[in-house]
């Protein structure tokens with residue numbers, strides 16, 4: 035089922051709690067706005083909150099599986115009310131076409147779970163010939179971009195269509211097609227890598243994660259150039275907490291990295307304010323649509339990380355976000371870990 039994404043509730047990260055503490059042997063009066071706490075208590079509290087955080091991670095890891103959501107009453111949505119709030123995009127096809135009349139449609143497509151089926155081995159997530167043919171046809175009519183968490187080269191190897199825009203690494207690696215035949219606006223060739231300074235750090239953290247998680251059967255670490263994926267699709271559920279702990283132990287040495295979540299995958303990325311939503315805005319601007327209203331963006335995605343792009347469309351009141359999902363599901367904020375040790 036493909037459902038139009040009309041209403042999404044934006045929720046604050048459960049882990050974004052920030053308490054400022056001062057640690058002092060002599061207990062000076064606490065300045066306004068600060069909480070004072072002894073070192074022993076602080077350590078106890080940090081241990082408790084680290085434990086709670088870890089549990090929250092594992093809960094969130096469970097909630098990243100649509101089949102798990104379906105079988106868990108507290109996470110599942112009633113199909114009827116879901117359908118009302120999220121009408122099928124196929125049933126709304128005429129309305130979408132009407133809304134786009136007189137405007138240039140711009141297509142944004144997520145890869146995994148949208149163009150390709152979800153499979154156990156991330157290296158074998160091939161898209162069908164039929165899907166490729168369809169995307170090729172779409173790109174003949176409209177500027178079309180693939181926006182993926184994967185590294186750009188890898189997603190290009192799967193899609194194999196040179197006429198598309200590609201935004202890999204969750205939008206941190208953007209490249210325009212060599213020949214931009216489908217855009218009638220003049221603009222410079224696009225290439226944008228807002229996180230290039232993080233390359234050595236990502237490489238280092240990738241190696242550490244491979245090493246740290248190798249004792250967890252089924253865990254797979256994928257280097258996506260500007261971000262790293264730690265897959266737990268093939269890890270037994272009873273080992274998820276152990277894996278979360280391993281990832282945390284590596285991440286706490288890297289305050290400039292954050293953790294988000296996709297479908298049975300933990301995603302480690304730079305703390306820069308850049309995501310699929312920003313990539314969408316960047317691409318629209320590069321296409322020459324920054325200050326006008328004669329375009330109609332359509333973003334199709336299945337994942338929590340696609341919510342950033344849905345949100346941009348909602349906030350701008352432009353175009354349509356289409357969620358690919360077999361089951362009703364609540365929108366869950368996907369940022370798990372913002373800044374270690376805080």
Ligand SMILES: O=P(O)(O)OC[C@H]1O[C@H](O[C@H]2O[C@H](CO)[C@@H](O)[C@H](O)[C@H]2O)[C@H](O)[C@@H](O)[C@@H]1O
Pocket residue numbers: 144145146147151152153154155156157159181182183184256258263265267296297298299301337339
């Ligand atoms: O933004 P996307 O194009 O959807 O990429 C998100 C992640 O997709 C891939 O992982 C997902 O698909 C795998 C293959 O079907 C599946 O095994 C895994 O459980 C899914 O999370 C990719 O491997 C990741 O690197 C991407 O970040």
